[in-house]
Amino acid sequence: MLFSLVGYYSLVIGLCSSFFIIFFSVKNFRNYEILDNKILTFVFLQFFLVIVSFFGLILSFVSSDFSNETVFNNSHTTKPLFYKIAGTWGNHEGSLLLWLLVLTLFIFLFLIKSKDQPKRYRILTLLFQQVIIIGFFVFLLKTSNPFNYIFPAPQEGLGLNPILQDPALAIHPPVLYLGYVGSSIIFSSVLAATTLNYISREWATHIKKWILISWIFLTLGILLGSIWAYYELGWGGFWFWDPVENISLMPWLALTTLLHCILVLEKKLILTSWVIILSITTFTLSMCGTFLVRSGILNSVHTFANDPERGLFILTFLFILIFLSLFIFFIFHKPENKNTKSFFWLSKETSILINNWFMMYFLSVVLIGTVYPIFLDVISSQKISVGPPFYHKLIIPFLIPFLLFMAIGPQLKWIKSDLENKKRLLIFFLFSLLLSLFITKNLDKNFLINTILITSAFYLFFITVRDFFLKKFKNIQQNISHFGFSLLILSILFNNIFSSEVITNLKVGESFQSENFLITFTDLDQITKKNYTSFIGNFSIKDSNNTLDVLKPELRIYNQPNIITSEADIKSSLLSDKFITMNTVQNEEYFNVRYQVKPFMVWIWISVLLITLGGLISLLKKKYEK
Amino acid sequence: MYGYKVKLRFFFIILILISTILFVFLILKSLEENVVYFQSPSDIKLLTELENKKIRVGGMVKKNSIKISTETVNFIITDFKNEIDVTYSGVVPNLFSEGKGVVAEGYLKDRNFFVASKILAKHDENYMPPEVKAALEEK
Numbered sequence: 176m177l178f179s180l181v182g183y184y185s186l187v188i189g190l191c192s193s194f195f196i197i198f199f200s201v202k203n204f205r206n207y208e209i210l211d212n213k214i215l216t217f218v219f220l221q222f223f224l225v226i227v228s229f230f231g232l233i234l235s236f237v238s239s240d241f242s243n244e245t246v247f248n249n250s251h252t253t254k255p256l257f258y259k260i261a262g263t264w265g266n267h268e269g270s271l272l273l274w275l276l277v278l279t280l281f282i283f284l285f286l287i288k289s290k291d292q293p294k295r296y297r298i299l300t301l302l303f304q305q306v307i308i309i310g311f312f313v314f315l316l317k318t319s320n321p322f323n324y325i326f327p328a329p330q331e332g333l334g335l336n337p338i339l340q341d342p343a344l345a346i347h348p349p350v351l352y353l354g355y356v357g358s359s360i361i362f363s364s365v366l367a368a369t370t371l372n373y374i375s376r377e378w379a380t381h382i383k384k385w386i387l388i389s390w391i392f393l394t395l396g397i398l399l400g401s402i403w404a405y406y407e408l409g410w411g412g413f414w415f416w417d418p419v420e421n422i423s424l425m426p427w428l429a430l431t432t433l434l435h436c437i438l439v440l441e442k443k444l445i446l447t448s449w450v451i452i453l454s455i456t457t458f459t460l461s462m463c464g465t466f467l468v469r470s471g472i473l474n475s476v477h478t479f480a481n482d483p484e485r486g487l488f489i490l491t492f493l494f495i496l497i498f499l500s501l502f503i504f505f506i507f508h509k510p511e512n513k514n515t516k517s518f519f520w521l522s523k524e525t526s527i528l529i530n531n532w533f534m535m536y537f538l539s540v541v542l543i544g545t546v547y548p549i550f551l552d553v554i555s556s557q558k559i560s561v562g563p564p565f566y567h568k569l570i571i572p573f574l575i576p577f578l579l580f581m582a583i584g585p586q587l588k589w590i591k592s593d594l595e596n597k598k599r600l601l602i603f604f605l606f607s608l609l610l611s612l613f614i615t616k617n618l619d620k621n622f623l624i625n626t627i628l629i630t631s632a633f634y635l636f637f638i639t640v641r642d643f644f645l646k647k648f649k650n651i652q653q654n655i656s657h658f659g660f661s662l663l664i665l666s667i668l669f670n671n672i673f674s675s676e677v678i679t680n681l682k683v684g685e686s687f688q689s690e691n692f693l694i695t696f697t698d699l700d701q702i703t704k705k706n707y708t709s710f711i712g713n714f715s716i717k718d719s720n721n722t723l724d725v726l727k728p729e730l731r732i733y734n735q736p737n738i739i740t741s742e743a744d745i746k747s748s749l750l751s752d753k754f755i756t757m758n759t760v761q762n763e764e765y766f767n768v769r770y771q772v773k774p775f776m777v778w779i780w781i782s783v784l785l786i787t788l789g790g791l792i793s794l795l796k797k798k799y800e801k
Numbered sequence: 802m803y804g805y806k807v808k809l810r811f812f813f814i815i816l817i818l819i820s821t822i823l824f825v826f827l828i829l830k831s832l833e834e835n836v837v838y839f840q841s842p843s844d845i846k847l848l849t850e851l852e853n854k855k856i857r858v859g860g861m862v863k864k865n866s867i868k869i870s871t872e873t874v875n876f877i878i879t880d881f882k883n884e885i886d887v888t889y890s891g892v893v894p895n896l897f898s899e900g901k902g903v904v905a906e907g908y909l910k911d912r913n914f915f916v917a918s919k920i921l922a923k924h925d926e927n928y929m930p931p932e933v934k935a936a937l938e939e940k
Contacts, residue, residue: 536824543828558839560857565835569827678891680871687871739895758893765869767893 176328179243182231183322189224189279190312192217193305200305204298214301215286221308222279229276232321233263242328245269245321251334251735253706261345262335267485268321270348274465275311277349277356278304285360285385292381299367300360306499307359310492318485334735337707341407347399351423354393355461358426360385361433362458365451366500370507374450379441386437387794390430391787397423398783406743411676411754411771413779416563421545422464428538429457432531434790439527442589449531451508455500462493467549526584533577540569571628578631578664581657582638585650603641607633618672629668635661652796656789662782666775673774680765687768693717694770707733709742712757716770726755726770752776837906842883851909858885858915859904867899878903878915889917 196217203211232245236259241247249266250259264273282304289297315321338344364382368374400423401413414420433453436446466489544561551557586600611629615622639658646654677694679687686695698713710730717723729742739759746753751774758767839857858878866877873890876899887905897903897920907917 539824540828543832547832558857559836560839561832561836565831568831568835680869680874685871741895756892758895758897760867760869760874760893760897765871767874769892 176240176242178231178234178238178240179322179324182228182235183320185224185228185231186312186316186322189221189228190309190316192221192224193309193312196221197302197305200298200302204295208294210286210294210297214298218279218283218286218301222283225272225276225279229263229272232269232272233260235322236260236263239332240328241330241332242325243321244323244325247325247329247332249335250332251706252331253735254335254340255706257342257345258335258340261340264348265335265339265344268315268319270352271311271315271319272321273349273352274356275308275315277352278308278311278359281357281360282308282363285364288384289381292378293371293373296364296367296371296373296378299370300363303363303366304359307363307496310496314485314488314492318488331735334733336736337731337733337738337740338407341403343399343403344407347396347403350392350399351396354389354391354396354430355426355464357385357389357392358430358454358457358461361389361454362500365454366503369451369503372507372509374440374447376441376444379437379450383434383437383441384794386430386434387790390427390434391790391794393423393427393430394783394787394790397427398780398787402780405776406745407740411743411756411769411773413776416544416561416566418545419468421541422460422467425538425541425545426457426460426464428534428541429453429460432534432538433457435527435531439524443524445524446528448508448510451504455497455504459493459497459500462489462496466490466493467545521587523584523587523589526580526587530577530580530584533573533580536573537570540566571624574664575627575631578635578661581660582631582635585642585653585657586638600638603637604630604634607631607637615672625668625672629665632661632664632668636665652789652793654789655792656786659782659785659787659789662778662785666778666782669775670773670779674771676769676771678767678769680760681768682764682766691719692770694768696766696768706735707731712766712768714755714757714768714770716753716755718772724753726753728755728757728768730757730759747777749777750774839904841880842878842885843880845885845909845912845915846883848912851911853908855906855908855918857904857906857921858887858917859902860884862897862899862901862903864899878905885915886913887915887917889920891917891919894920 196214199211199214199217203214232243235243235246236250237256239246239250239252239259241250245266245268249262249269254262263269282301285304286297286301289300361382364385368378368382397420400420404415404420405411405413430453433450436449436453439446440450466486544565548559548561551559583600608626608630610633611626614629615626618625635657639654639661642650642654643658675691677687677689677692679689679694681687681694681696683696683699686693688694693716695715695717696712697715700711700713702709702711708731710732711727712729714726714728715723716726724746726744726746728744731740731742732738733740741756741758743754743756745755751772754771754773756769760767837855837857839859842858842860845858860878860880863877863879863884866875868875873888874893875886875888877884878887879885887907889905889907904921905915905917906919906921907915909915
């Protein structure tokens with residue numbers, strides 16, 4: 176009760192402080208040489224108030240204060256403390272409050288960290304960021320207030336969806352939001368820099384840090400969501416081309432492209448239009464993601480409530496922002512000097528530019544696949560869905576040149592490169608080709624495409640390994656990330672090609688003999704826990720090499736809300752994962768069992784971590800050099 | 802006759818034009834091939850010809866219709882107007898049960914028989930696939 180009141184009024188005062196910030200900023204922008212300390216104070220105050228509000232909500236959850244509507248809808252007294260806290264952002268209202276918290280945190284950090292930048296640029300960035308912040312304040316208070324009051328207060332809450340009660344998913348939203356919302360700083364900063372015509376190499380060095388931070392968190396956030404889907408949803412895969420996944424992939428693609436552009440801009444002061452457009456795109460896509468996920472247009476675990484008013488608000492807000500940014504781009508942006516623009520066709524710039532176009536192509540494919548069904552539903556009310564084959568068909572063939580350019584690009588020089596000394600690169604290619612032929616020789620399905628794909632991935636793999644030793648840590652961040660990417664593609668390919676799976680229905684005591692495995696359902700145990708009852712199946716699995724594994728998948732019947740979830744049992748090793756899930760079917764004696772062997776699963780996670788590590792090194796390295 | 806720069810620019814315009822056309826063509830073609838349409842049992846009854854294309858059928862699982870064996874799960878999808886027999890072998894989602902909404906993806910054998918290759922997972926008990934909702938509201 177008290178916590179909710181404090182939380183609510185902090186939000187209202189937080190919104191008011193926005194107007195003070197704007198007032199002082201405008202005054203300061205014209206009159207003084209240095210940044211007024213009042214502005215910094217108010218920005219901190221705003222951040223602090225949102226923190227207070229956020230803690231108000233957390234404490235309402237911890238104390239199970241069911242007079243708060245959000246708590247009532249998403250919590251329960253029997254829920255473990257950890258999930259009471261995580262439940263704060265496991266719902267629409269709370270997650271928007273978190274979004275606002277990150278917005279205010281980032282602008283505060285930005286002001287502290289940008290002391291060496293021109294005053295006008297800092298103030299203008301702050302103003303653009305305040306436009307976004309005010310938008311979210313109003314959205315939160317008007318359509319999704321986390322502190323709505325219920326009277327009389329109910330005795331018990333409705334509980335949190337059990338599949339969200341998971342450690343990976345508890346930290347997935349904050350991490351992903353740091354990435355999403357991080358792009359807001361890039362957006363504001365780019366608009367400010369364009370308006371003031373301040374896009375320069377110094378600016379690139381400065382904004383690169385923010386791009387890296389946002390990129391690192393976005394990558395980790397996607398990874399966490401993917402790991403969660405792997406073991407909790409029990410589908411045994413890591414990527415399903417589900418609209419909700421696509422929506423996080425799209426800003427990632429735009430952000431990755433932006434990262435490469437800013438590197439070129441920092442060195443050569445070209446591609447400024449790319450940088451501006453991509454910054455706008457990244458933030459727009461993050462906002463679109465919020466809109467599509469929160470409005471209930473895409474149905475998924477993320478859709479907390481179906482409220483058209485919310486969707487309409489975000490959509491209007493989004494259009495205003497896009498209009499504003501495009502207006503600024505066309506009015507203020509002066510195309511770069513033609514003299515600096517020319518570079519030879521065989522150069523680092525060309526290869527980066529080509530791969531940028533490839534990434535834009537991947538982005539458009541994902542965008543069309545995600546948006547087209549919504550579009551068709553609106554205009555013709557035809558219900559369709561776009562499945563994985565669509566994406567595979569359109570993306571996989573283009574991965575081949577993409578990988579090759581990724582391998583060759585870093586070998587080239589800026590501006591102009593020649594073909595001499597590049598014969599060694601060919602030797603690596605032949606070696607990769609032989610190796611992949613050796614691997615795929617027993618494959619009868621899709622032999623050609625797989626061989627070429629594995630060859631190009633191996634090529635990138637070996638080239639990056641070679642650079643690692645030859646160049647002596649000169650460009651280690653790029654090296655590690657590109658190496659990670661080659662490892663990712665290789666693991667995905669091997670995972671895809673060499674996976675095997677058995678699906679069957681079994682009673683206790685029965686066994687099933689498939690081509691490679693003998694699966695025996697030996698036993699079923701029942702355990703009662705505080706907030707759920709679990710049934711644990713004992714399965715012994717014998718494979719063709721006669722190795723015996725005992726796996727224990729679990730079925731949990733939660734009491735509040737009354738939901739059945741299945742917990743997969745996974746045996747991971749460096750070479751392969753053994754994955755089993757079971758389900759009941761309408762209380763009959765049969766259990767639906769799915770057993771999968773997935774090679775190189777761990778390496779998919781490791782390679783994404785390596786890609787992120789490259790970004791992290793780049794971030795820290797710059798700081799040391801300064 | 803023309804300068805090097807003009808030629809270069811001309812070359813680029815052609816290149817961009819070709820890749821745009823290729824891009825649009827590729828996308829439209831794969832959309833056409835890989836899109837899965839959603840139909841209710843009543844829609845299927847009205848079909849004049851059966852195409853050998855993957856579709857989704859949605860509705861309610863009829864009461865007392867689930868039959869399970871080692872190999873398959875058989876059940877009936879109904880929209881309370883028409884119904885269709887479904888046979889399925891594969892993973893059954895947690896919340897698949899009689900009297901609840903379901904979406905099955907697969908191929909039609911005839912107007913009364915559907916071979917499913919996937920049953921879509923739902924995320925909580927209150928959730929109903931939007932297609933099912935629409936199909937049930939139509940009647």
